[in-house]
Amino acid sequence: MNEFLEQFVIECREQVEQATADLLALEKSPSNIERLDSAFRAFHSLKGGAGIVDFDAMAEAVHGAEDGLSYARKGTIAISTTLIGDCLACLDQVIQWVDEIARRGDLPRDASKQAAAIVARFSRGDGVAAGADPRPQVEQSVGWVTSILAEHPDAAREARCALRYTPSADCFFSQEDPLARIARLPGLLTIDVSPVHPWPQLCDLDPFQCNLVLVALSSASETEIHKALADVLDRCHIEALEETVRRPSSSLSLDARSLLEAQLGLLESTVNDDFAGKVASAGVVVANVFLAQGDSGLAVPIEEATAQSLAEGQTAPLAHAIKAILFEEAAKPGAPLAFGTEHDTAARALRIDARRVDSLVDLTTELTVAKNAIGHVVALAQNGEEGLEQLLKQRFAVLDRLIGELQQGVLALRVLPLRHVFQRFPRLLRDIAAGLDKSVNLVTEGAETEADKAIVEMLFEPLLHVVRNAIDHGIEDKAGRLALGKPAVATLKLRGYREGENVVIEIADDGQGINVERVRQVAIDRGVATAEALAAMSESQVTALIFEPGFSTAQSVTDLSGRGVGMDVVRTIIVRMGGTVGIESRPGAGTAVRFTLPFSVMLTRIMVVSAAGQKFGIPLDAVVETLRVGPDAIARVGAAQAIVLRNQTVPVIDLREALNLHGESDRRRDAILVVANVDGVSSALQVDVIGERFDAMLKPLEGLLSGTPGLAGSTLLGDGSILLILDLTELCR
């Protein structure tokens, strides 16, 4: 079996698993658009794959199911048990075929008969004939931009250019490889391939004629795309996408959507004296958008909401009304989730453990008592009572404690245990592994570790990806494991723990590890790194290349389905969350992928130090000890300084020099050192003075200051001044 087919078989199994899981979930909750979309994509990918390796019967059968699902997405037909059953039957057939392909390298002879039976399932009832896609097969040259944007909402968000390339029918004779050309486009986000004319019967097919239209989205600029397609420009449509056009369409036109969103933006910008004008005009525009569509039913509630907003002096009623329409629009079957609604709604809805709310309620009771107690002191003072200091001090202490608890309690509302994402895996794992003749035991550790809600919720996708990768590529099949003397059942460990400021999530398998030689080869083949660059890299650096864009070995097939599924996607997501990805591989013994994520808001114990007259905070959990040493204890080692601490050489970093501070120093004869442990390495920070310690809420630096090397964030001091928090990882590097 050639590599192409091998890849195809792997892909198919993956897609079938995905689709099965989606369909089962959909059966339970038919309104789950995400699952419907995901199932649809899986079928779409299956069809695309089958088309590429020329298994027409399979493509036909899958196409039937894809059609069924696409009608469900459009809301033309309902998601019924029958539809799901038919789709599952199609998947069963596909798996049978895939097994056959894996064995013999081809479909069984009666495949087209079996395919016809599958297609027939989708053409009964509902008045919808399968295969009779309402879109004409020869795609009209208008509306293609809108359809590809709607088809790939994720890519649409980043796309700056849409292009449509219709190669000439005899292009193969002029050594043109249309697919490869598009695949090499700069900033490529997604490709859709469709036939120009309906595919003829196999016996009539002329394989030397190109019958393809390629539609793609790219994040590159129009000029770059022009350059890349310079010699075939006459066969291309290239459309630069405006900011407001990149949104997928729904029953509201793109323009209408952008108008509505602009009004939301306008509402956010109101200040006191332009409030009425902005709200009234936004209300008029939104109501008019619906009137223009002949939808006065939607205009009325908007007018009411506008009146309410104006009367209350609050933008909320109108803003909510607009959002409700936009979101409801997005939640209708067939409408793709538009403009990051998942994120937006996630930010709004917060599921909170009832006990946490109860403890907050208790706290407010205590606070009331404390307030009354102070009122009592005030009354005493008014009566001319003297010597109240002691009493006030006591009351203050109580209030201080309660407010501290309140702060922690409120912060705790924003955190979720990792269990929320971990608990989805046992089931998924069984599903994924079952189709691959692999048996995997999932061990989760540290599920109670808490992290910011936003982070926990965004973790699922990258985790799933790494887990799937581990099972697919890392873990050997049962026979292979037995031959290596490993237990037949593989172990996959999901582990979460806190490491200082970070939450670390580790996915470790006991599979074959990553073949560094293979990574080198692939990196060269795919132009991810040059041979010279590779020669200079350490093994772990080479291993880390799998996170580079363009590396993924699965890419050739899956990108066609519009799902970029390389490991680079994992890294992109983690980096977007402010984290880093690391990988460790031991050949023959397993792979561990580690996400290190910030714990964005939380109380941290801070130690204040000062250097050159300026105060800085150091997260206390990194501090191992503080020392006062004589000037002789610090030795120069080349350009650097170090001390010997319990037979270990510890580098000394002078904070004044590291941060290039020029203020007057408050340095005594003895050096004051703060020994910190960062990533297992000790370093000593030389400071002038060590000050108080306290708990503080760290804020990441924003705006111009973000990314300032050496600084991790800031917090407010009691006197209202700002304390900058040092990033020890950066400083001690």
Place this chain on the structure above:
Amino acid sequence: MSDRKMRVMVVDDAALVRLFYRETLGKAGFIVDEALNGLEALEKVLSEAPDLLIVDVNMPQMDGITFIKTLRRQEPPMAGIPVLIASTEAGPQDFAAAREAGANFYLVKPIDPDRLLAFAAMMCGVAA
């Protein structure tokens, strides 16, 4: 929906641009009023009561941003007239300034006639 014709006031100092608006919008059935700058527009808005203002940014005497700011601080219903900015400026700071001032939407010049009509119709509440 009423059958009355929608009234659009275009505020632009360039005669050619006003001609473009007059032609495009006029043919589509809008009544088009014109003003040469923000100051003139402020005076006219009260008497003409337009359904939509299409406003340029760079104009003598009173620029578009100041005009919109002033408009939004008037009494209703004048304050709540929808405003479409049409400008050659296309930087994020320009969009932000227009929004802060109180513009409802922003189109970058040169404007495609179909696009202009689509937005004018939607903002006036009539079918394109």
